[in-house]
Amino acid sequence: MLRRSALLCKDLQPYEHYSKVLSKGIGRSFNVFMDKGEGSYLYDSKGRKYLDYCCGIGVTNLGHCHPRLVKVVEKQIHKLWHGVLNGGITTALADCIDEISSVMPPQLNHLFFCNSGAEAVEAAVRAARNATKRQCIVVLQGSYHGRTNLTAALTTSKYVYSIGCKPSMPGVIVVPPPMTTQCKVPVDCNMDELNERCLDIMRDLIYQQAHPSEIAMVIAEPVMGEGAYLPLPAAYMRGLRQICDEHGILLCLDEVQSGYGRTGTMFNHTQSEGVVPDMITFAKGVANGLPLAGIAVSDKVNDGCIPGTQGGTYCANASACASAAEVVRIFKEEGILENVVTRGQELWNGLEALAVRKGYPVLEVRGRGLMIGLQFTADAPAGIANEVMNQCLEKGLMILNTSKFEVLRFIPPLNTTKEEVQ
Numbered sequence: 001m002l003r004r005s006a007l008l009c010k011d012l013q014p015y016e017h018y019s020k021v022l023s024k025g026i027g028r029s030f031n032v033f034m035d036k037g038e039g040s041y042l043y044d045s046k047g048r049k050y051l052d053y054c055c056g057i058g059v060t061n062l063g064h065c066h067p068r069l070v071k072v073v074e075k076q077i078h079k080l081w082h083g084v085l086n087g088g089i090t091t092a093l094a095d096c097i098d099e100i101s102s103v104m105p106p107q108l109n110h111l112f113f114c115n116s117g118a119e120a121v122e123a124a125v126r127a128a129r130n131a132t133k134r135q136c137i138v139v140l141q142g143s144y145h146g147r148t149n150l151t152a153a154l155t156t157s158k159y160v161y162s163i164g165c166k167p168s169m170p171g172v173i174v175v176p177p178p179m180t181t182q183c184k185v186p187v188d189c190n191m192d193e194l195n196e197r198c199l200d201i202m203r204d205l206i207y208q209q210a211h212p213s214e215i216a217m218v219i220a221e222p223v224m225g226e227g228a229y230l231p232l233p234a235a236y237m238r239g240l241r242q243i244c245d246e247h248g249i250l251l252c253l254d255e256v257q258s259g260y261g262r263t264g265t266m267f268n269h270t271q272s273e274g275v276v277p278d279m280i281t282f283a284k285g286v287a288n289g290l291p292l293a294g295i296a297v298s299d300k301v302n303d304g305c306i307p308g309t310q311g312g313t314y315c316a317n318a319s320a321c322a323s324a325a326e327v328v329r330i331f332k333e334e335g336i337l338e339n340v341v342t343r344g345q346e347l348w349n350g351l352e353a354l355a356v357r358k359g360y361p362v363l364e365v366r367g368r369g370l371m372i373g374l375q376f377t378a379d380a381p382a383g384i385a386n387e388v389m390n391q392c393l394e395k396g397l398m399i400l401n402t403s404k405f406e407v408l409r410f411i412p413p414l415n416t417t418k419e420e421v422q
Contacts, residue, residue: 014045027160029054029400030393037064040413040420042398050393051420053412054400058225058257058371061285061327063413068330069288069323076322085113085315096321099328100286103266107276108296113316117256117283118146120293121219123310124279125150127297128217128250131304136171136210138202138218138249142182142227142403145219145254154219157226158404173209175202177220179230181375181405187364191233199239212247217279220251222268223258228403229366229373231263234272241275250301252279256293257371260285261331261414264341264369271368285414288327290320340414344369346421347410370414376406 015033033045040063042052055061062069076092083090097111104111112123129135137154139145145154147161153169155161162168178194180187185194206212218240224230244251253275258268259282267282269275278301283293291314297305330336348365351374355362361380367373376384385401385408392399402409412420 029389030398032393032398039063039065040416048396050396050398052398053410053416054398055285055411055413056289057284057400058262058411059284060289061260061262061414062288062330062336063415064289066288066330069326072322072326073290073319076319080318082314083318084313086311090316090318090321092318092321092325093316095325096316099325103328103331104296105267105270105276105280107298108280109299110297110302111294112297112310113292113294113321114312115291115314115317116146116293117254117281118148118151119312120256120281120283120295121145121151121154121254122148124219124252124281124295124297125154125217126309127279127295127301127305128252130306130309131301132216132248132250134214134216136173136215138173138175138206138215140177140220140224140227141174142177142179142224142230143219143221143254144224144226155226157224171210171214173205173215175205177224177227177230178233178236179224179228181228181363181378192235195233195236195239198236199243202240202243206243206247212249215247215249217250217252218244219254221254221256221258222272223263223368223371225257225409226402228375228405228407229371229409231268231366231368232272234275237269237272237275241277244278250278252281253277255280256283258368260327261337261340262369262371262411263367264337264344266331266337268368286327287320287323290323291317292320292324334415336414339416340369343412343416343418343421344372346418347372347412350421351410367410370410370412370416372410373402374408374410380406382406 034042035045036043040052042050114120139154142157144157145151149165150169152162152165153172156174176198178198180189222232241251253269255267265271279295279297281295286292351365361377363375363377365374385406389399389401400409
């Protein structure tokens with residue numbers, strides 16, 4: 001029977017068959033039967049070529065199947081596949097620690113490794129609660145931190161991520177970021193005034209929805225991903241740091257998408273002078289597609305961690321660690337950050353010029369490095385971002401939309417070329 005079933009499957013349209021077998025709860029932007037990848041390109045099962053400017057949502061930062069990564073991962077799997085983190089330290093993990101520590105902000109000198117961004121956020125919440133002996137968490141309206149029960153309670157970009165998770169974890173205070181569309185002010189408003197207004201509202205809310213003495217952590221994405229690719233202004237970030245310092249609250253910056261070179265520096269918050277977090281989360285591009293994520297914390301946070309509260313069967317998988325160590329070396333040796341800055345400016349300029357030349361209803365292009373969003377105007381047709389995304393796919397370009405607003409996001413490989421950008 002098993003053999004017969006397998007043969008029968010081949011008579012069906014392969015993609016349709018397997019999509020029905022997979023859970024109905026999986027949302028898909030595309031219906032592409034992906035077969036292989038090389039550099040900035042993906043190929044489907046029939047050989048059609050796509051310029052991949054979504055990178056698995058900012059994961060394959062060095063492109064698909066980078067030759068150096070293929071080599072080190074192949075070498076590692078012939079040596080050791082898995083060594084449980086709670087049982088010791090693999091040599092692959094030691095190499096990974098050395099390389100990642102070399103690009104981390106110096107004050108974040110303690111690491112914990114897990115498998116996904118959501119796990120990293122959960123680890124950060126637990127670490128903050130243990131370190132402060134407080135429970136409440138402050139998040140930004142429009143943020144995305146994951147789909148687990150805990151992280152869905154911290155996610156406010158779309159309601160779909162919280163369906164089935166109610167009642168949510170209590171003790172979450174939601175505050176506004178300085179996004180003009182969400183705050184219902186013109187895009188050319190005085191940003192200094194908007195920053196201060198949002199910070200003032202936060203100062204009220206931490207007394208109205210809780211008390212500062214109960215708040216363990218503020219968590220924010222320096223560039224909001226599902227929140228419409230909004231870069232938080234440096235003045236607003238410094239305001240968050242000041243409020244945290246005034247009340248003994250920890251500041252955690254979620255760099256899952258904005259980190260690891262995506263915005264032109266290894267971690268985006270370093271572009272905001274005077275902002276030193278107590279923790280950051282990282283994931284996505286760390287191992288260029290192999291499952292690896294983590295948190296980096298300060299001495300103060302690490303001192304509060306309790307042995308036994310962190311761990312997991314697959315944490316710090318040896319093959320993923322080998323890839324992650326080589327990723328950092330590639331960054332250092334192949335001029336990746338310089339390419340991000342140059343290609344990012346070219347892509348930004350090109351999108352703005354295209355909008356003007358074609359008369360498209362574009363409100364603004366925004367972002368940093370190669371994390372660029374394009375938002376359409378409020379009077380643009382409903383669903384325009386999704387329609388443009390689908391038309392691009394038909395022409396062989398993969399991009400994504402994001403947020404409840406009409407926004408496209410461009411997340412190309414960090415080593416994309418000038419010719420690919422054009």
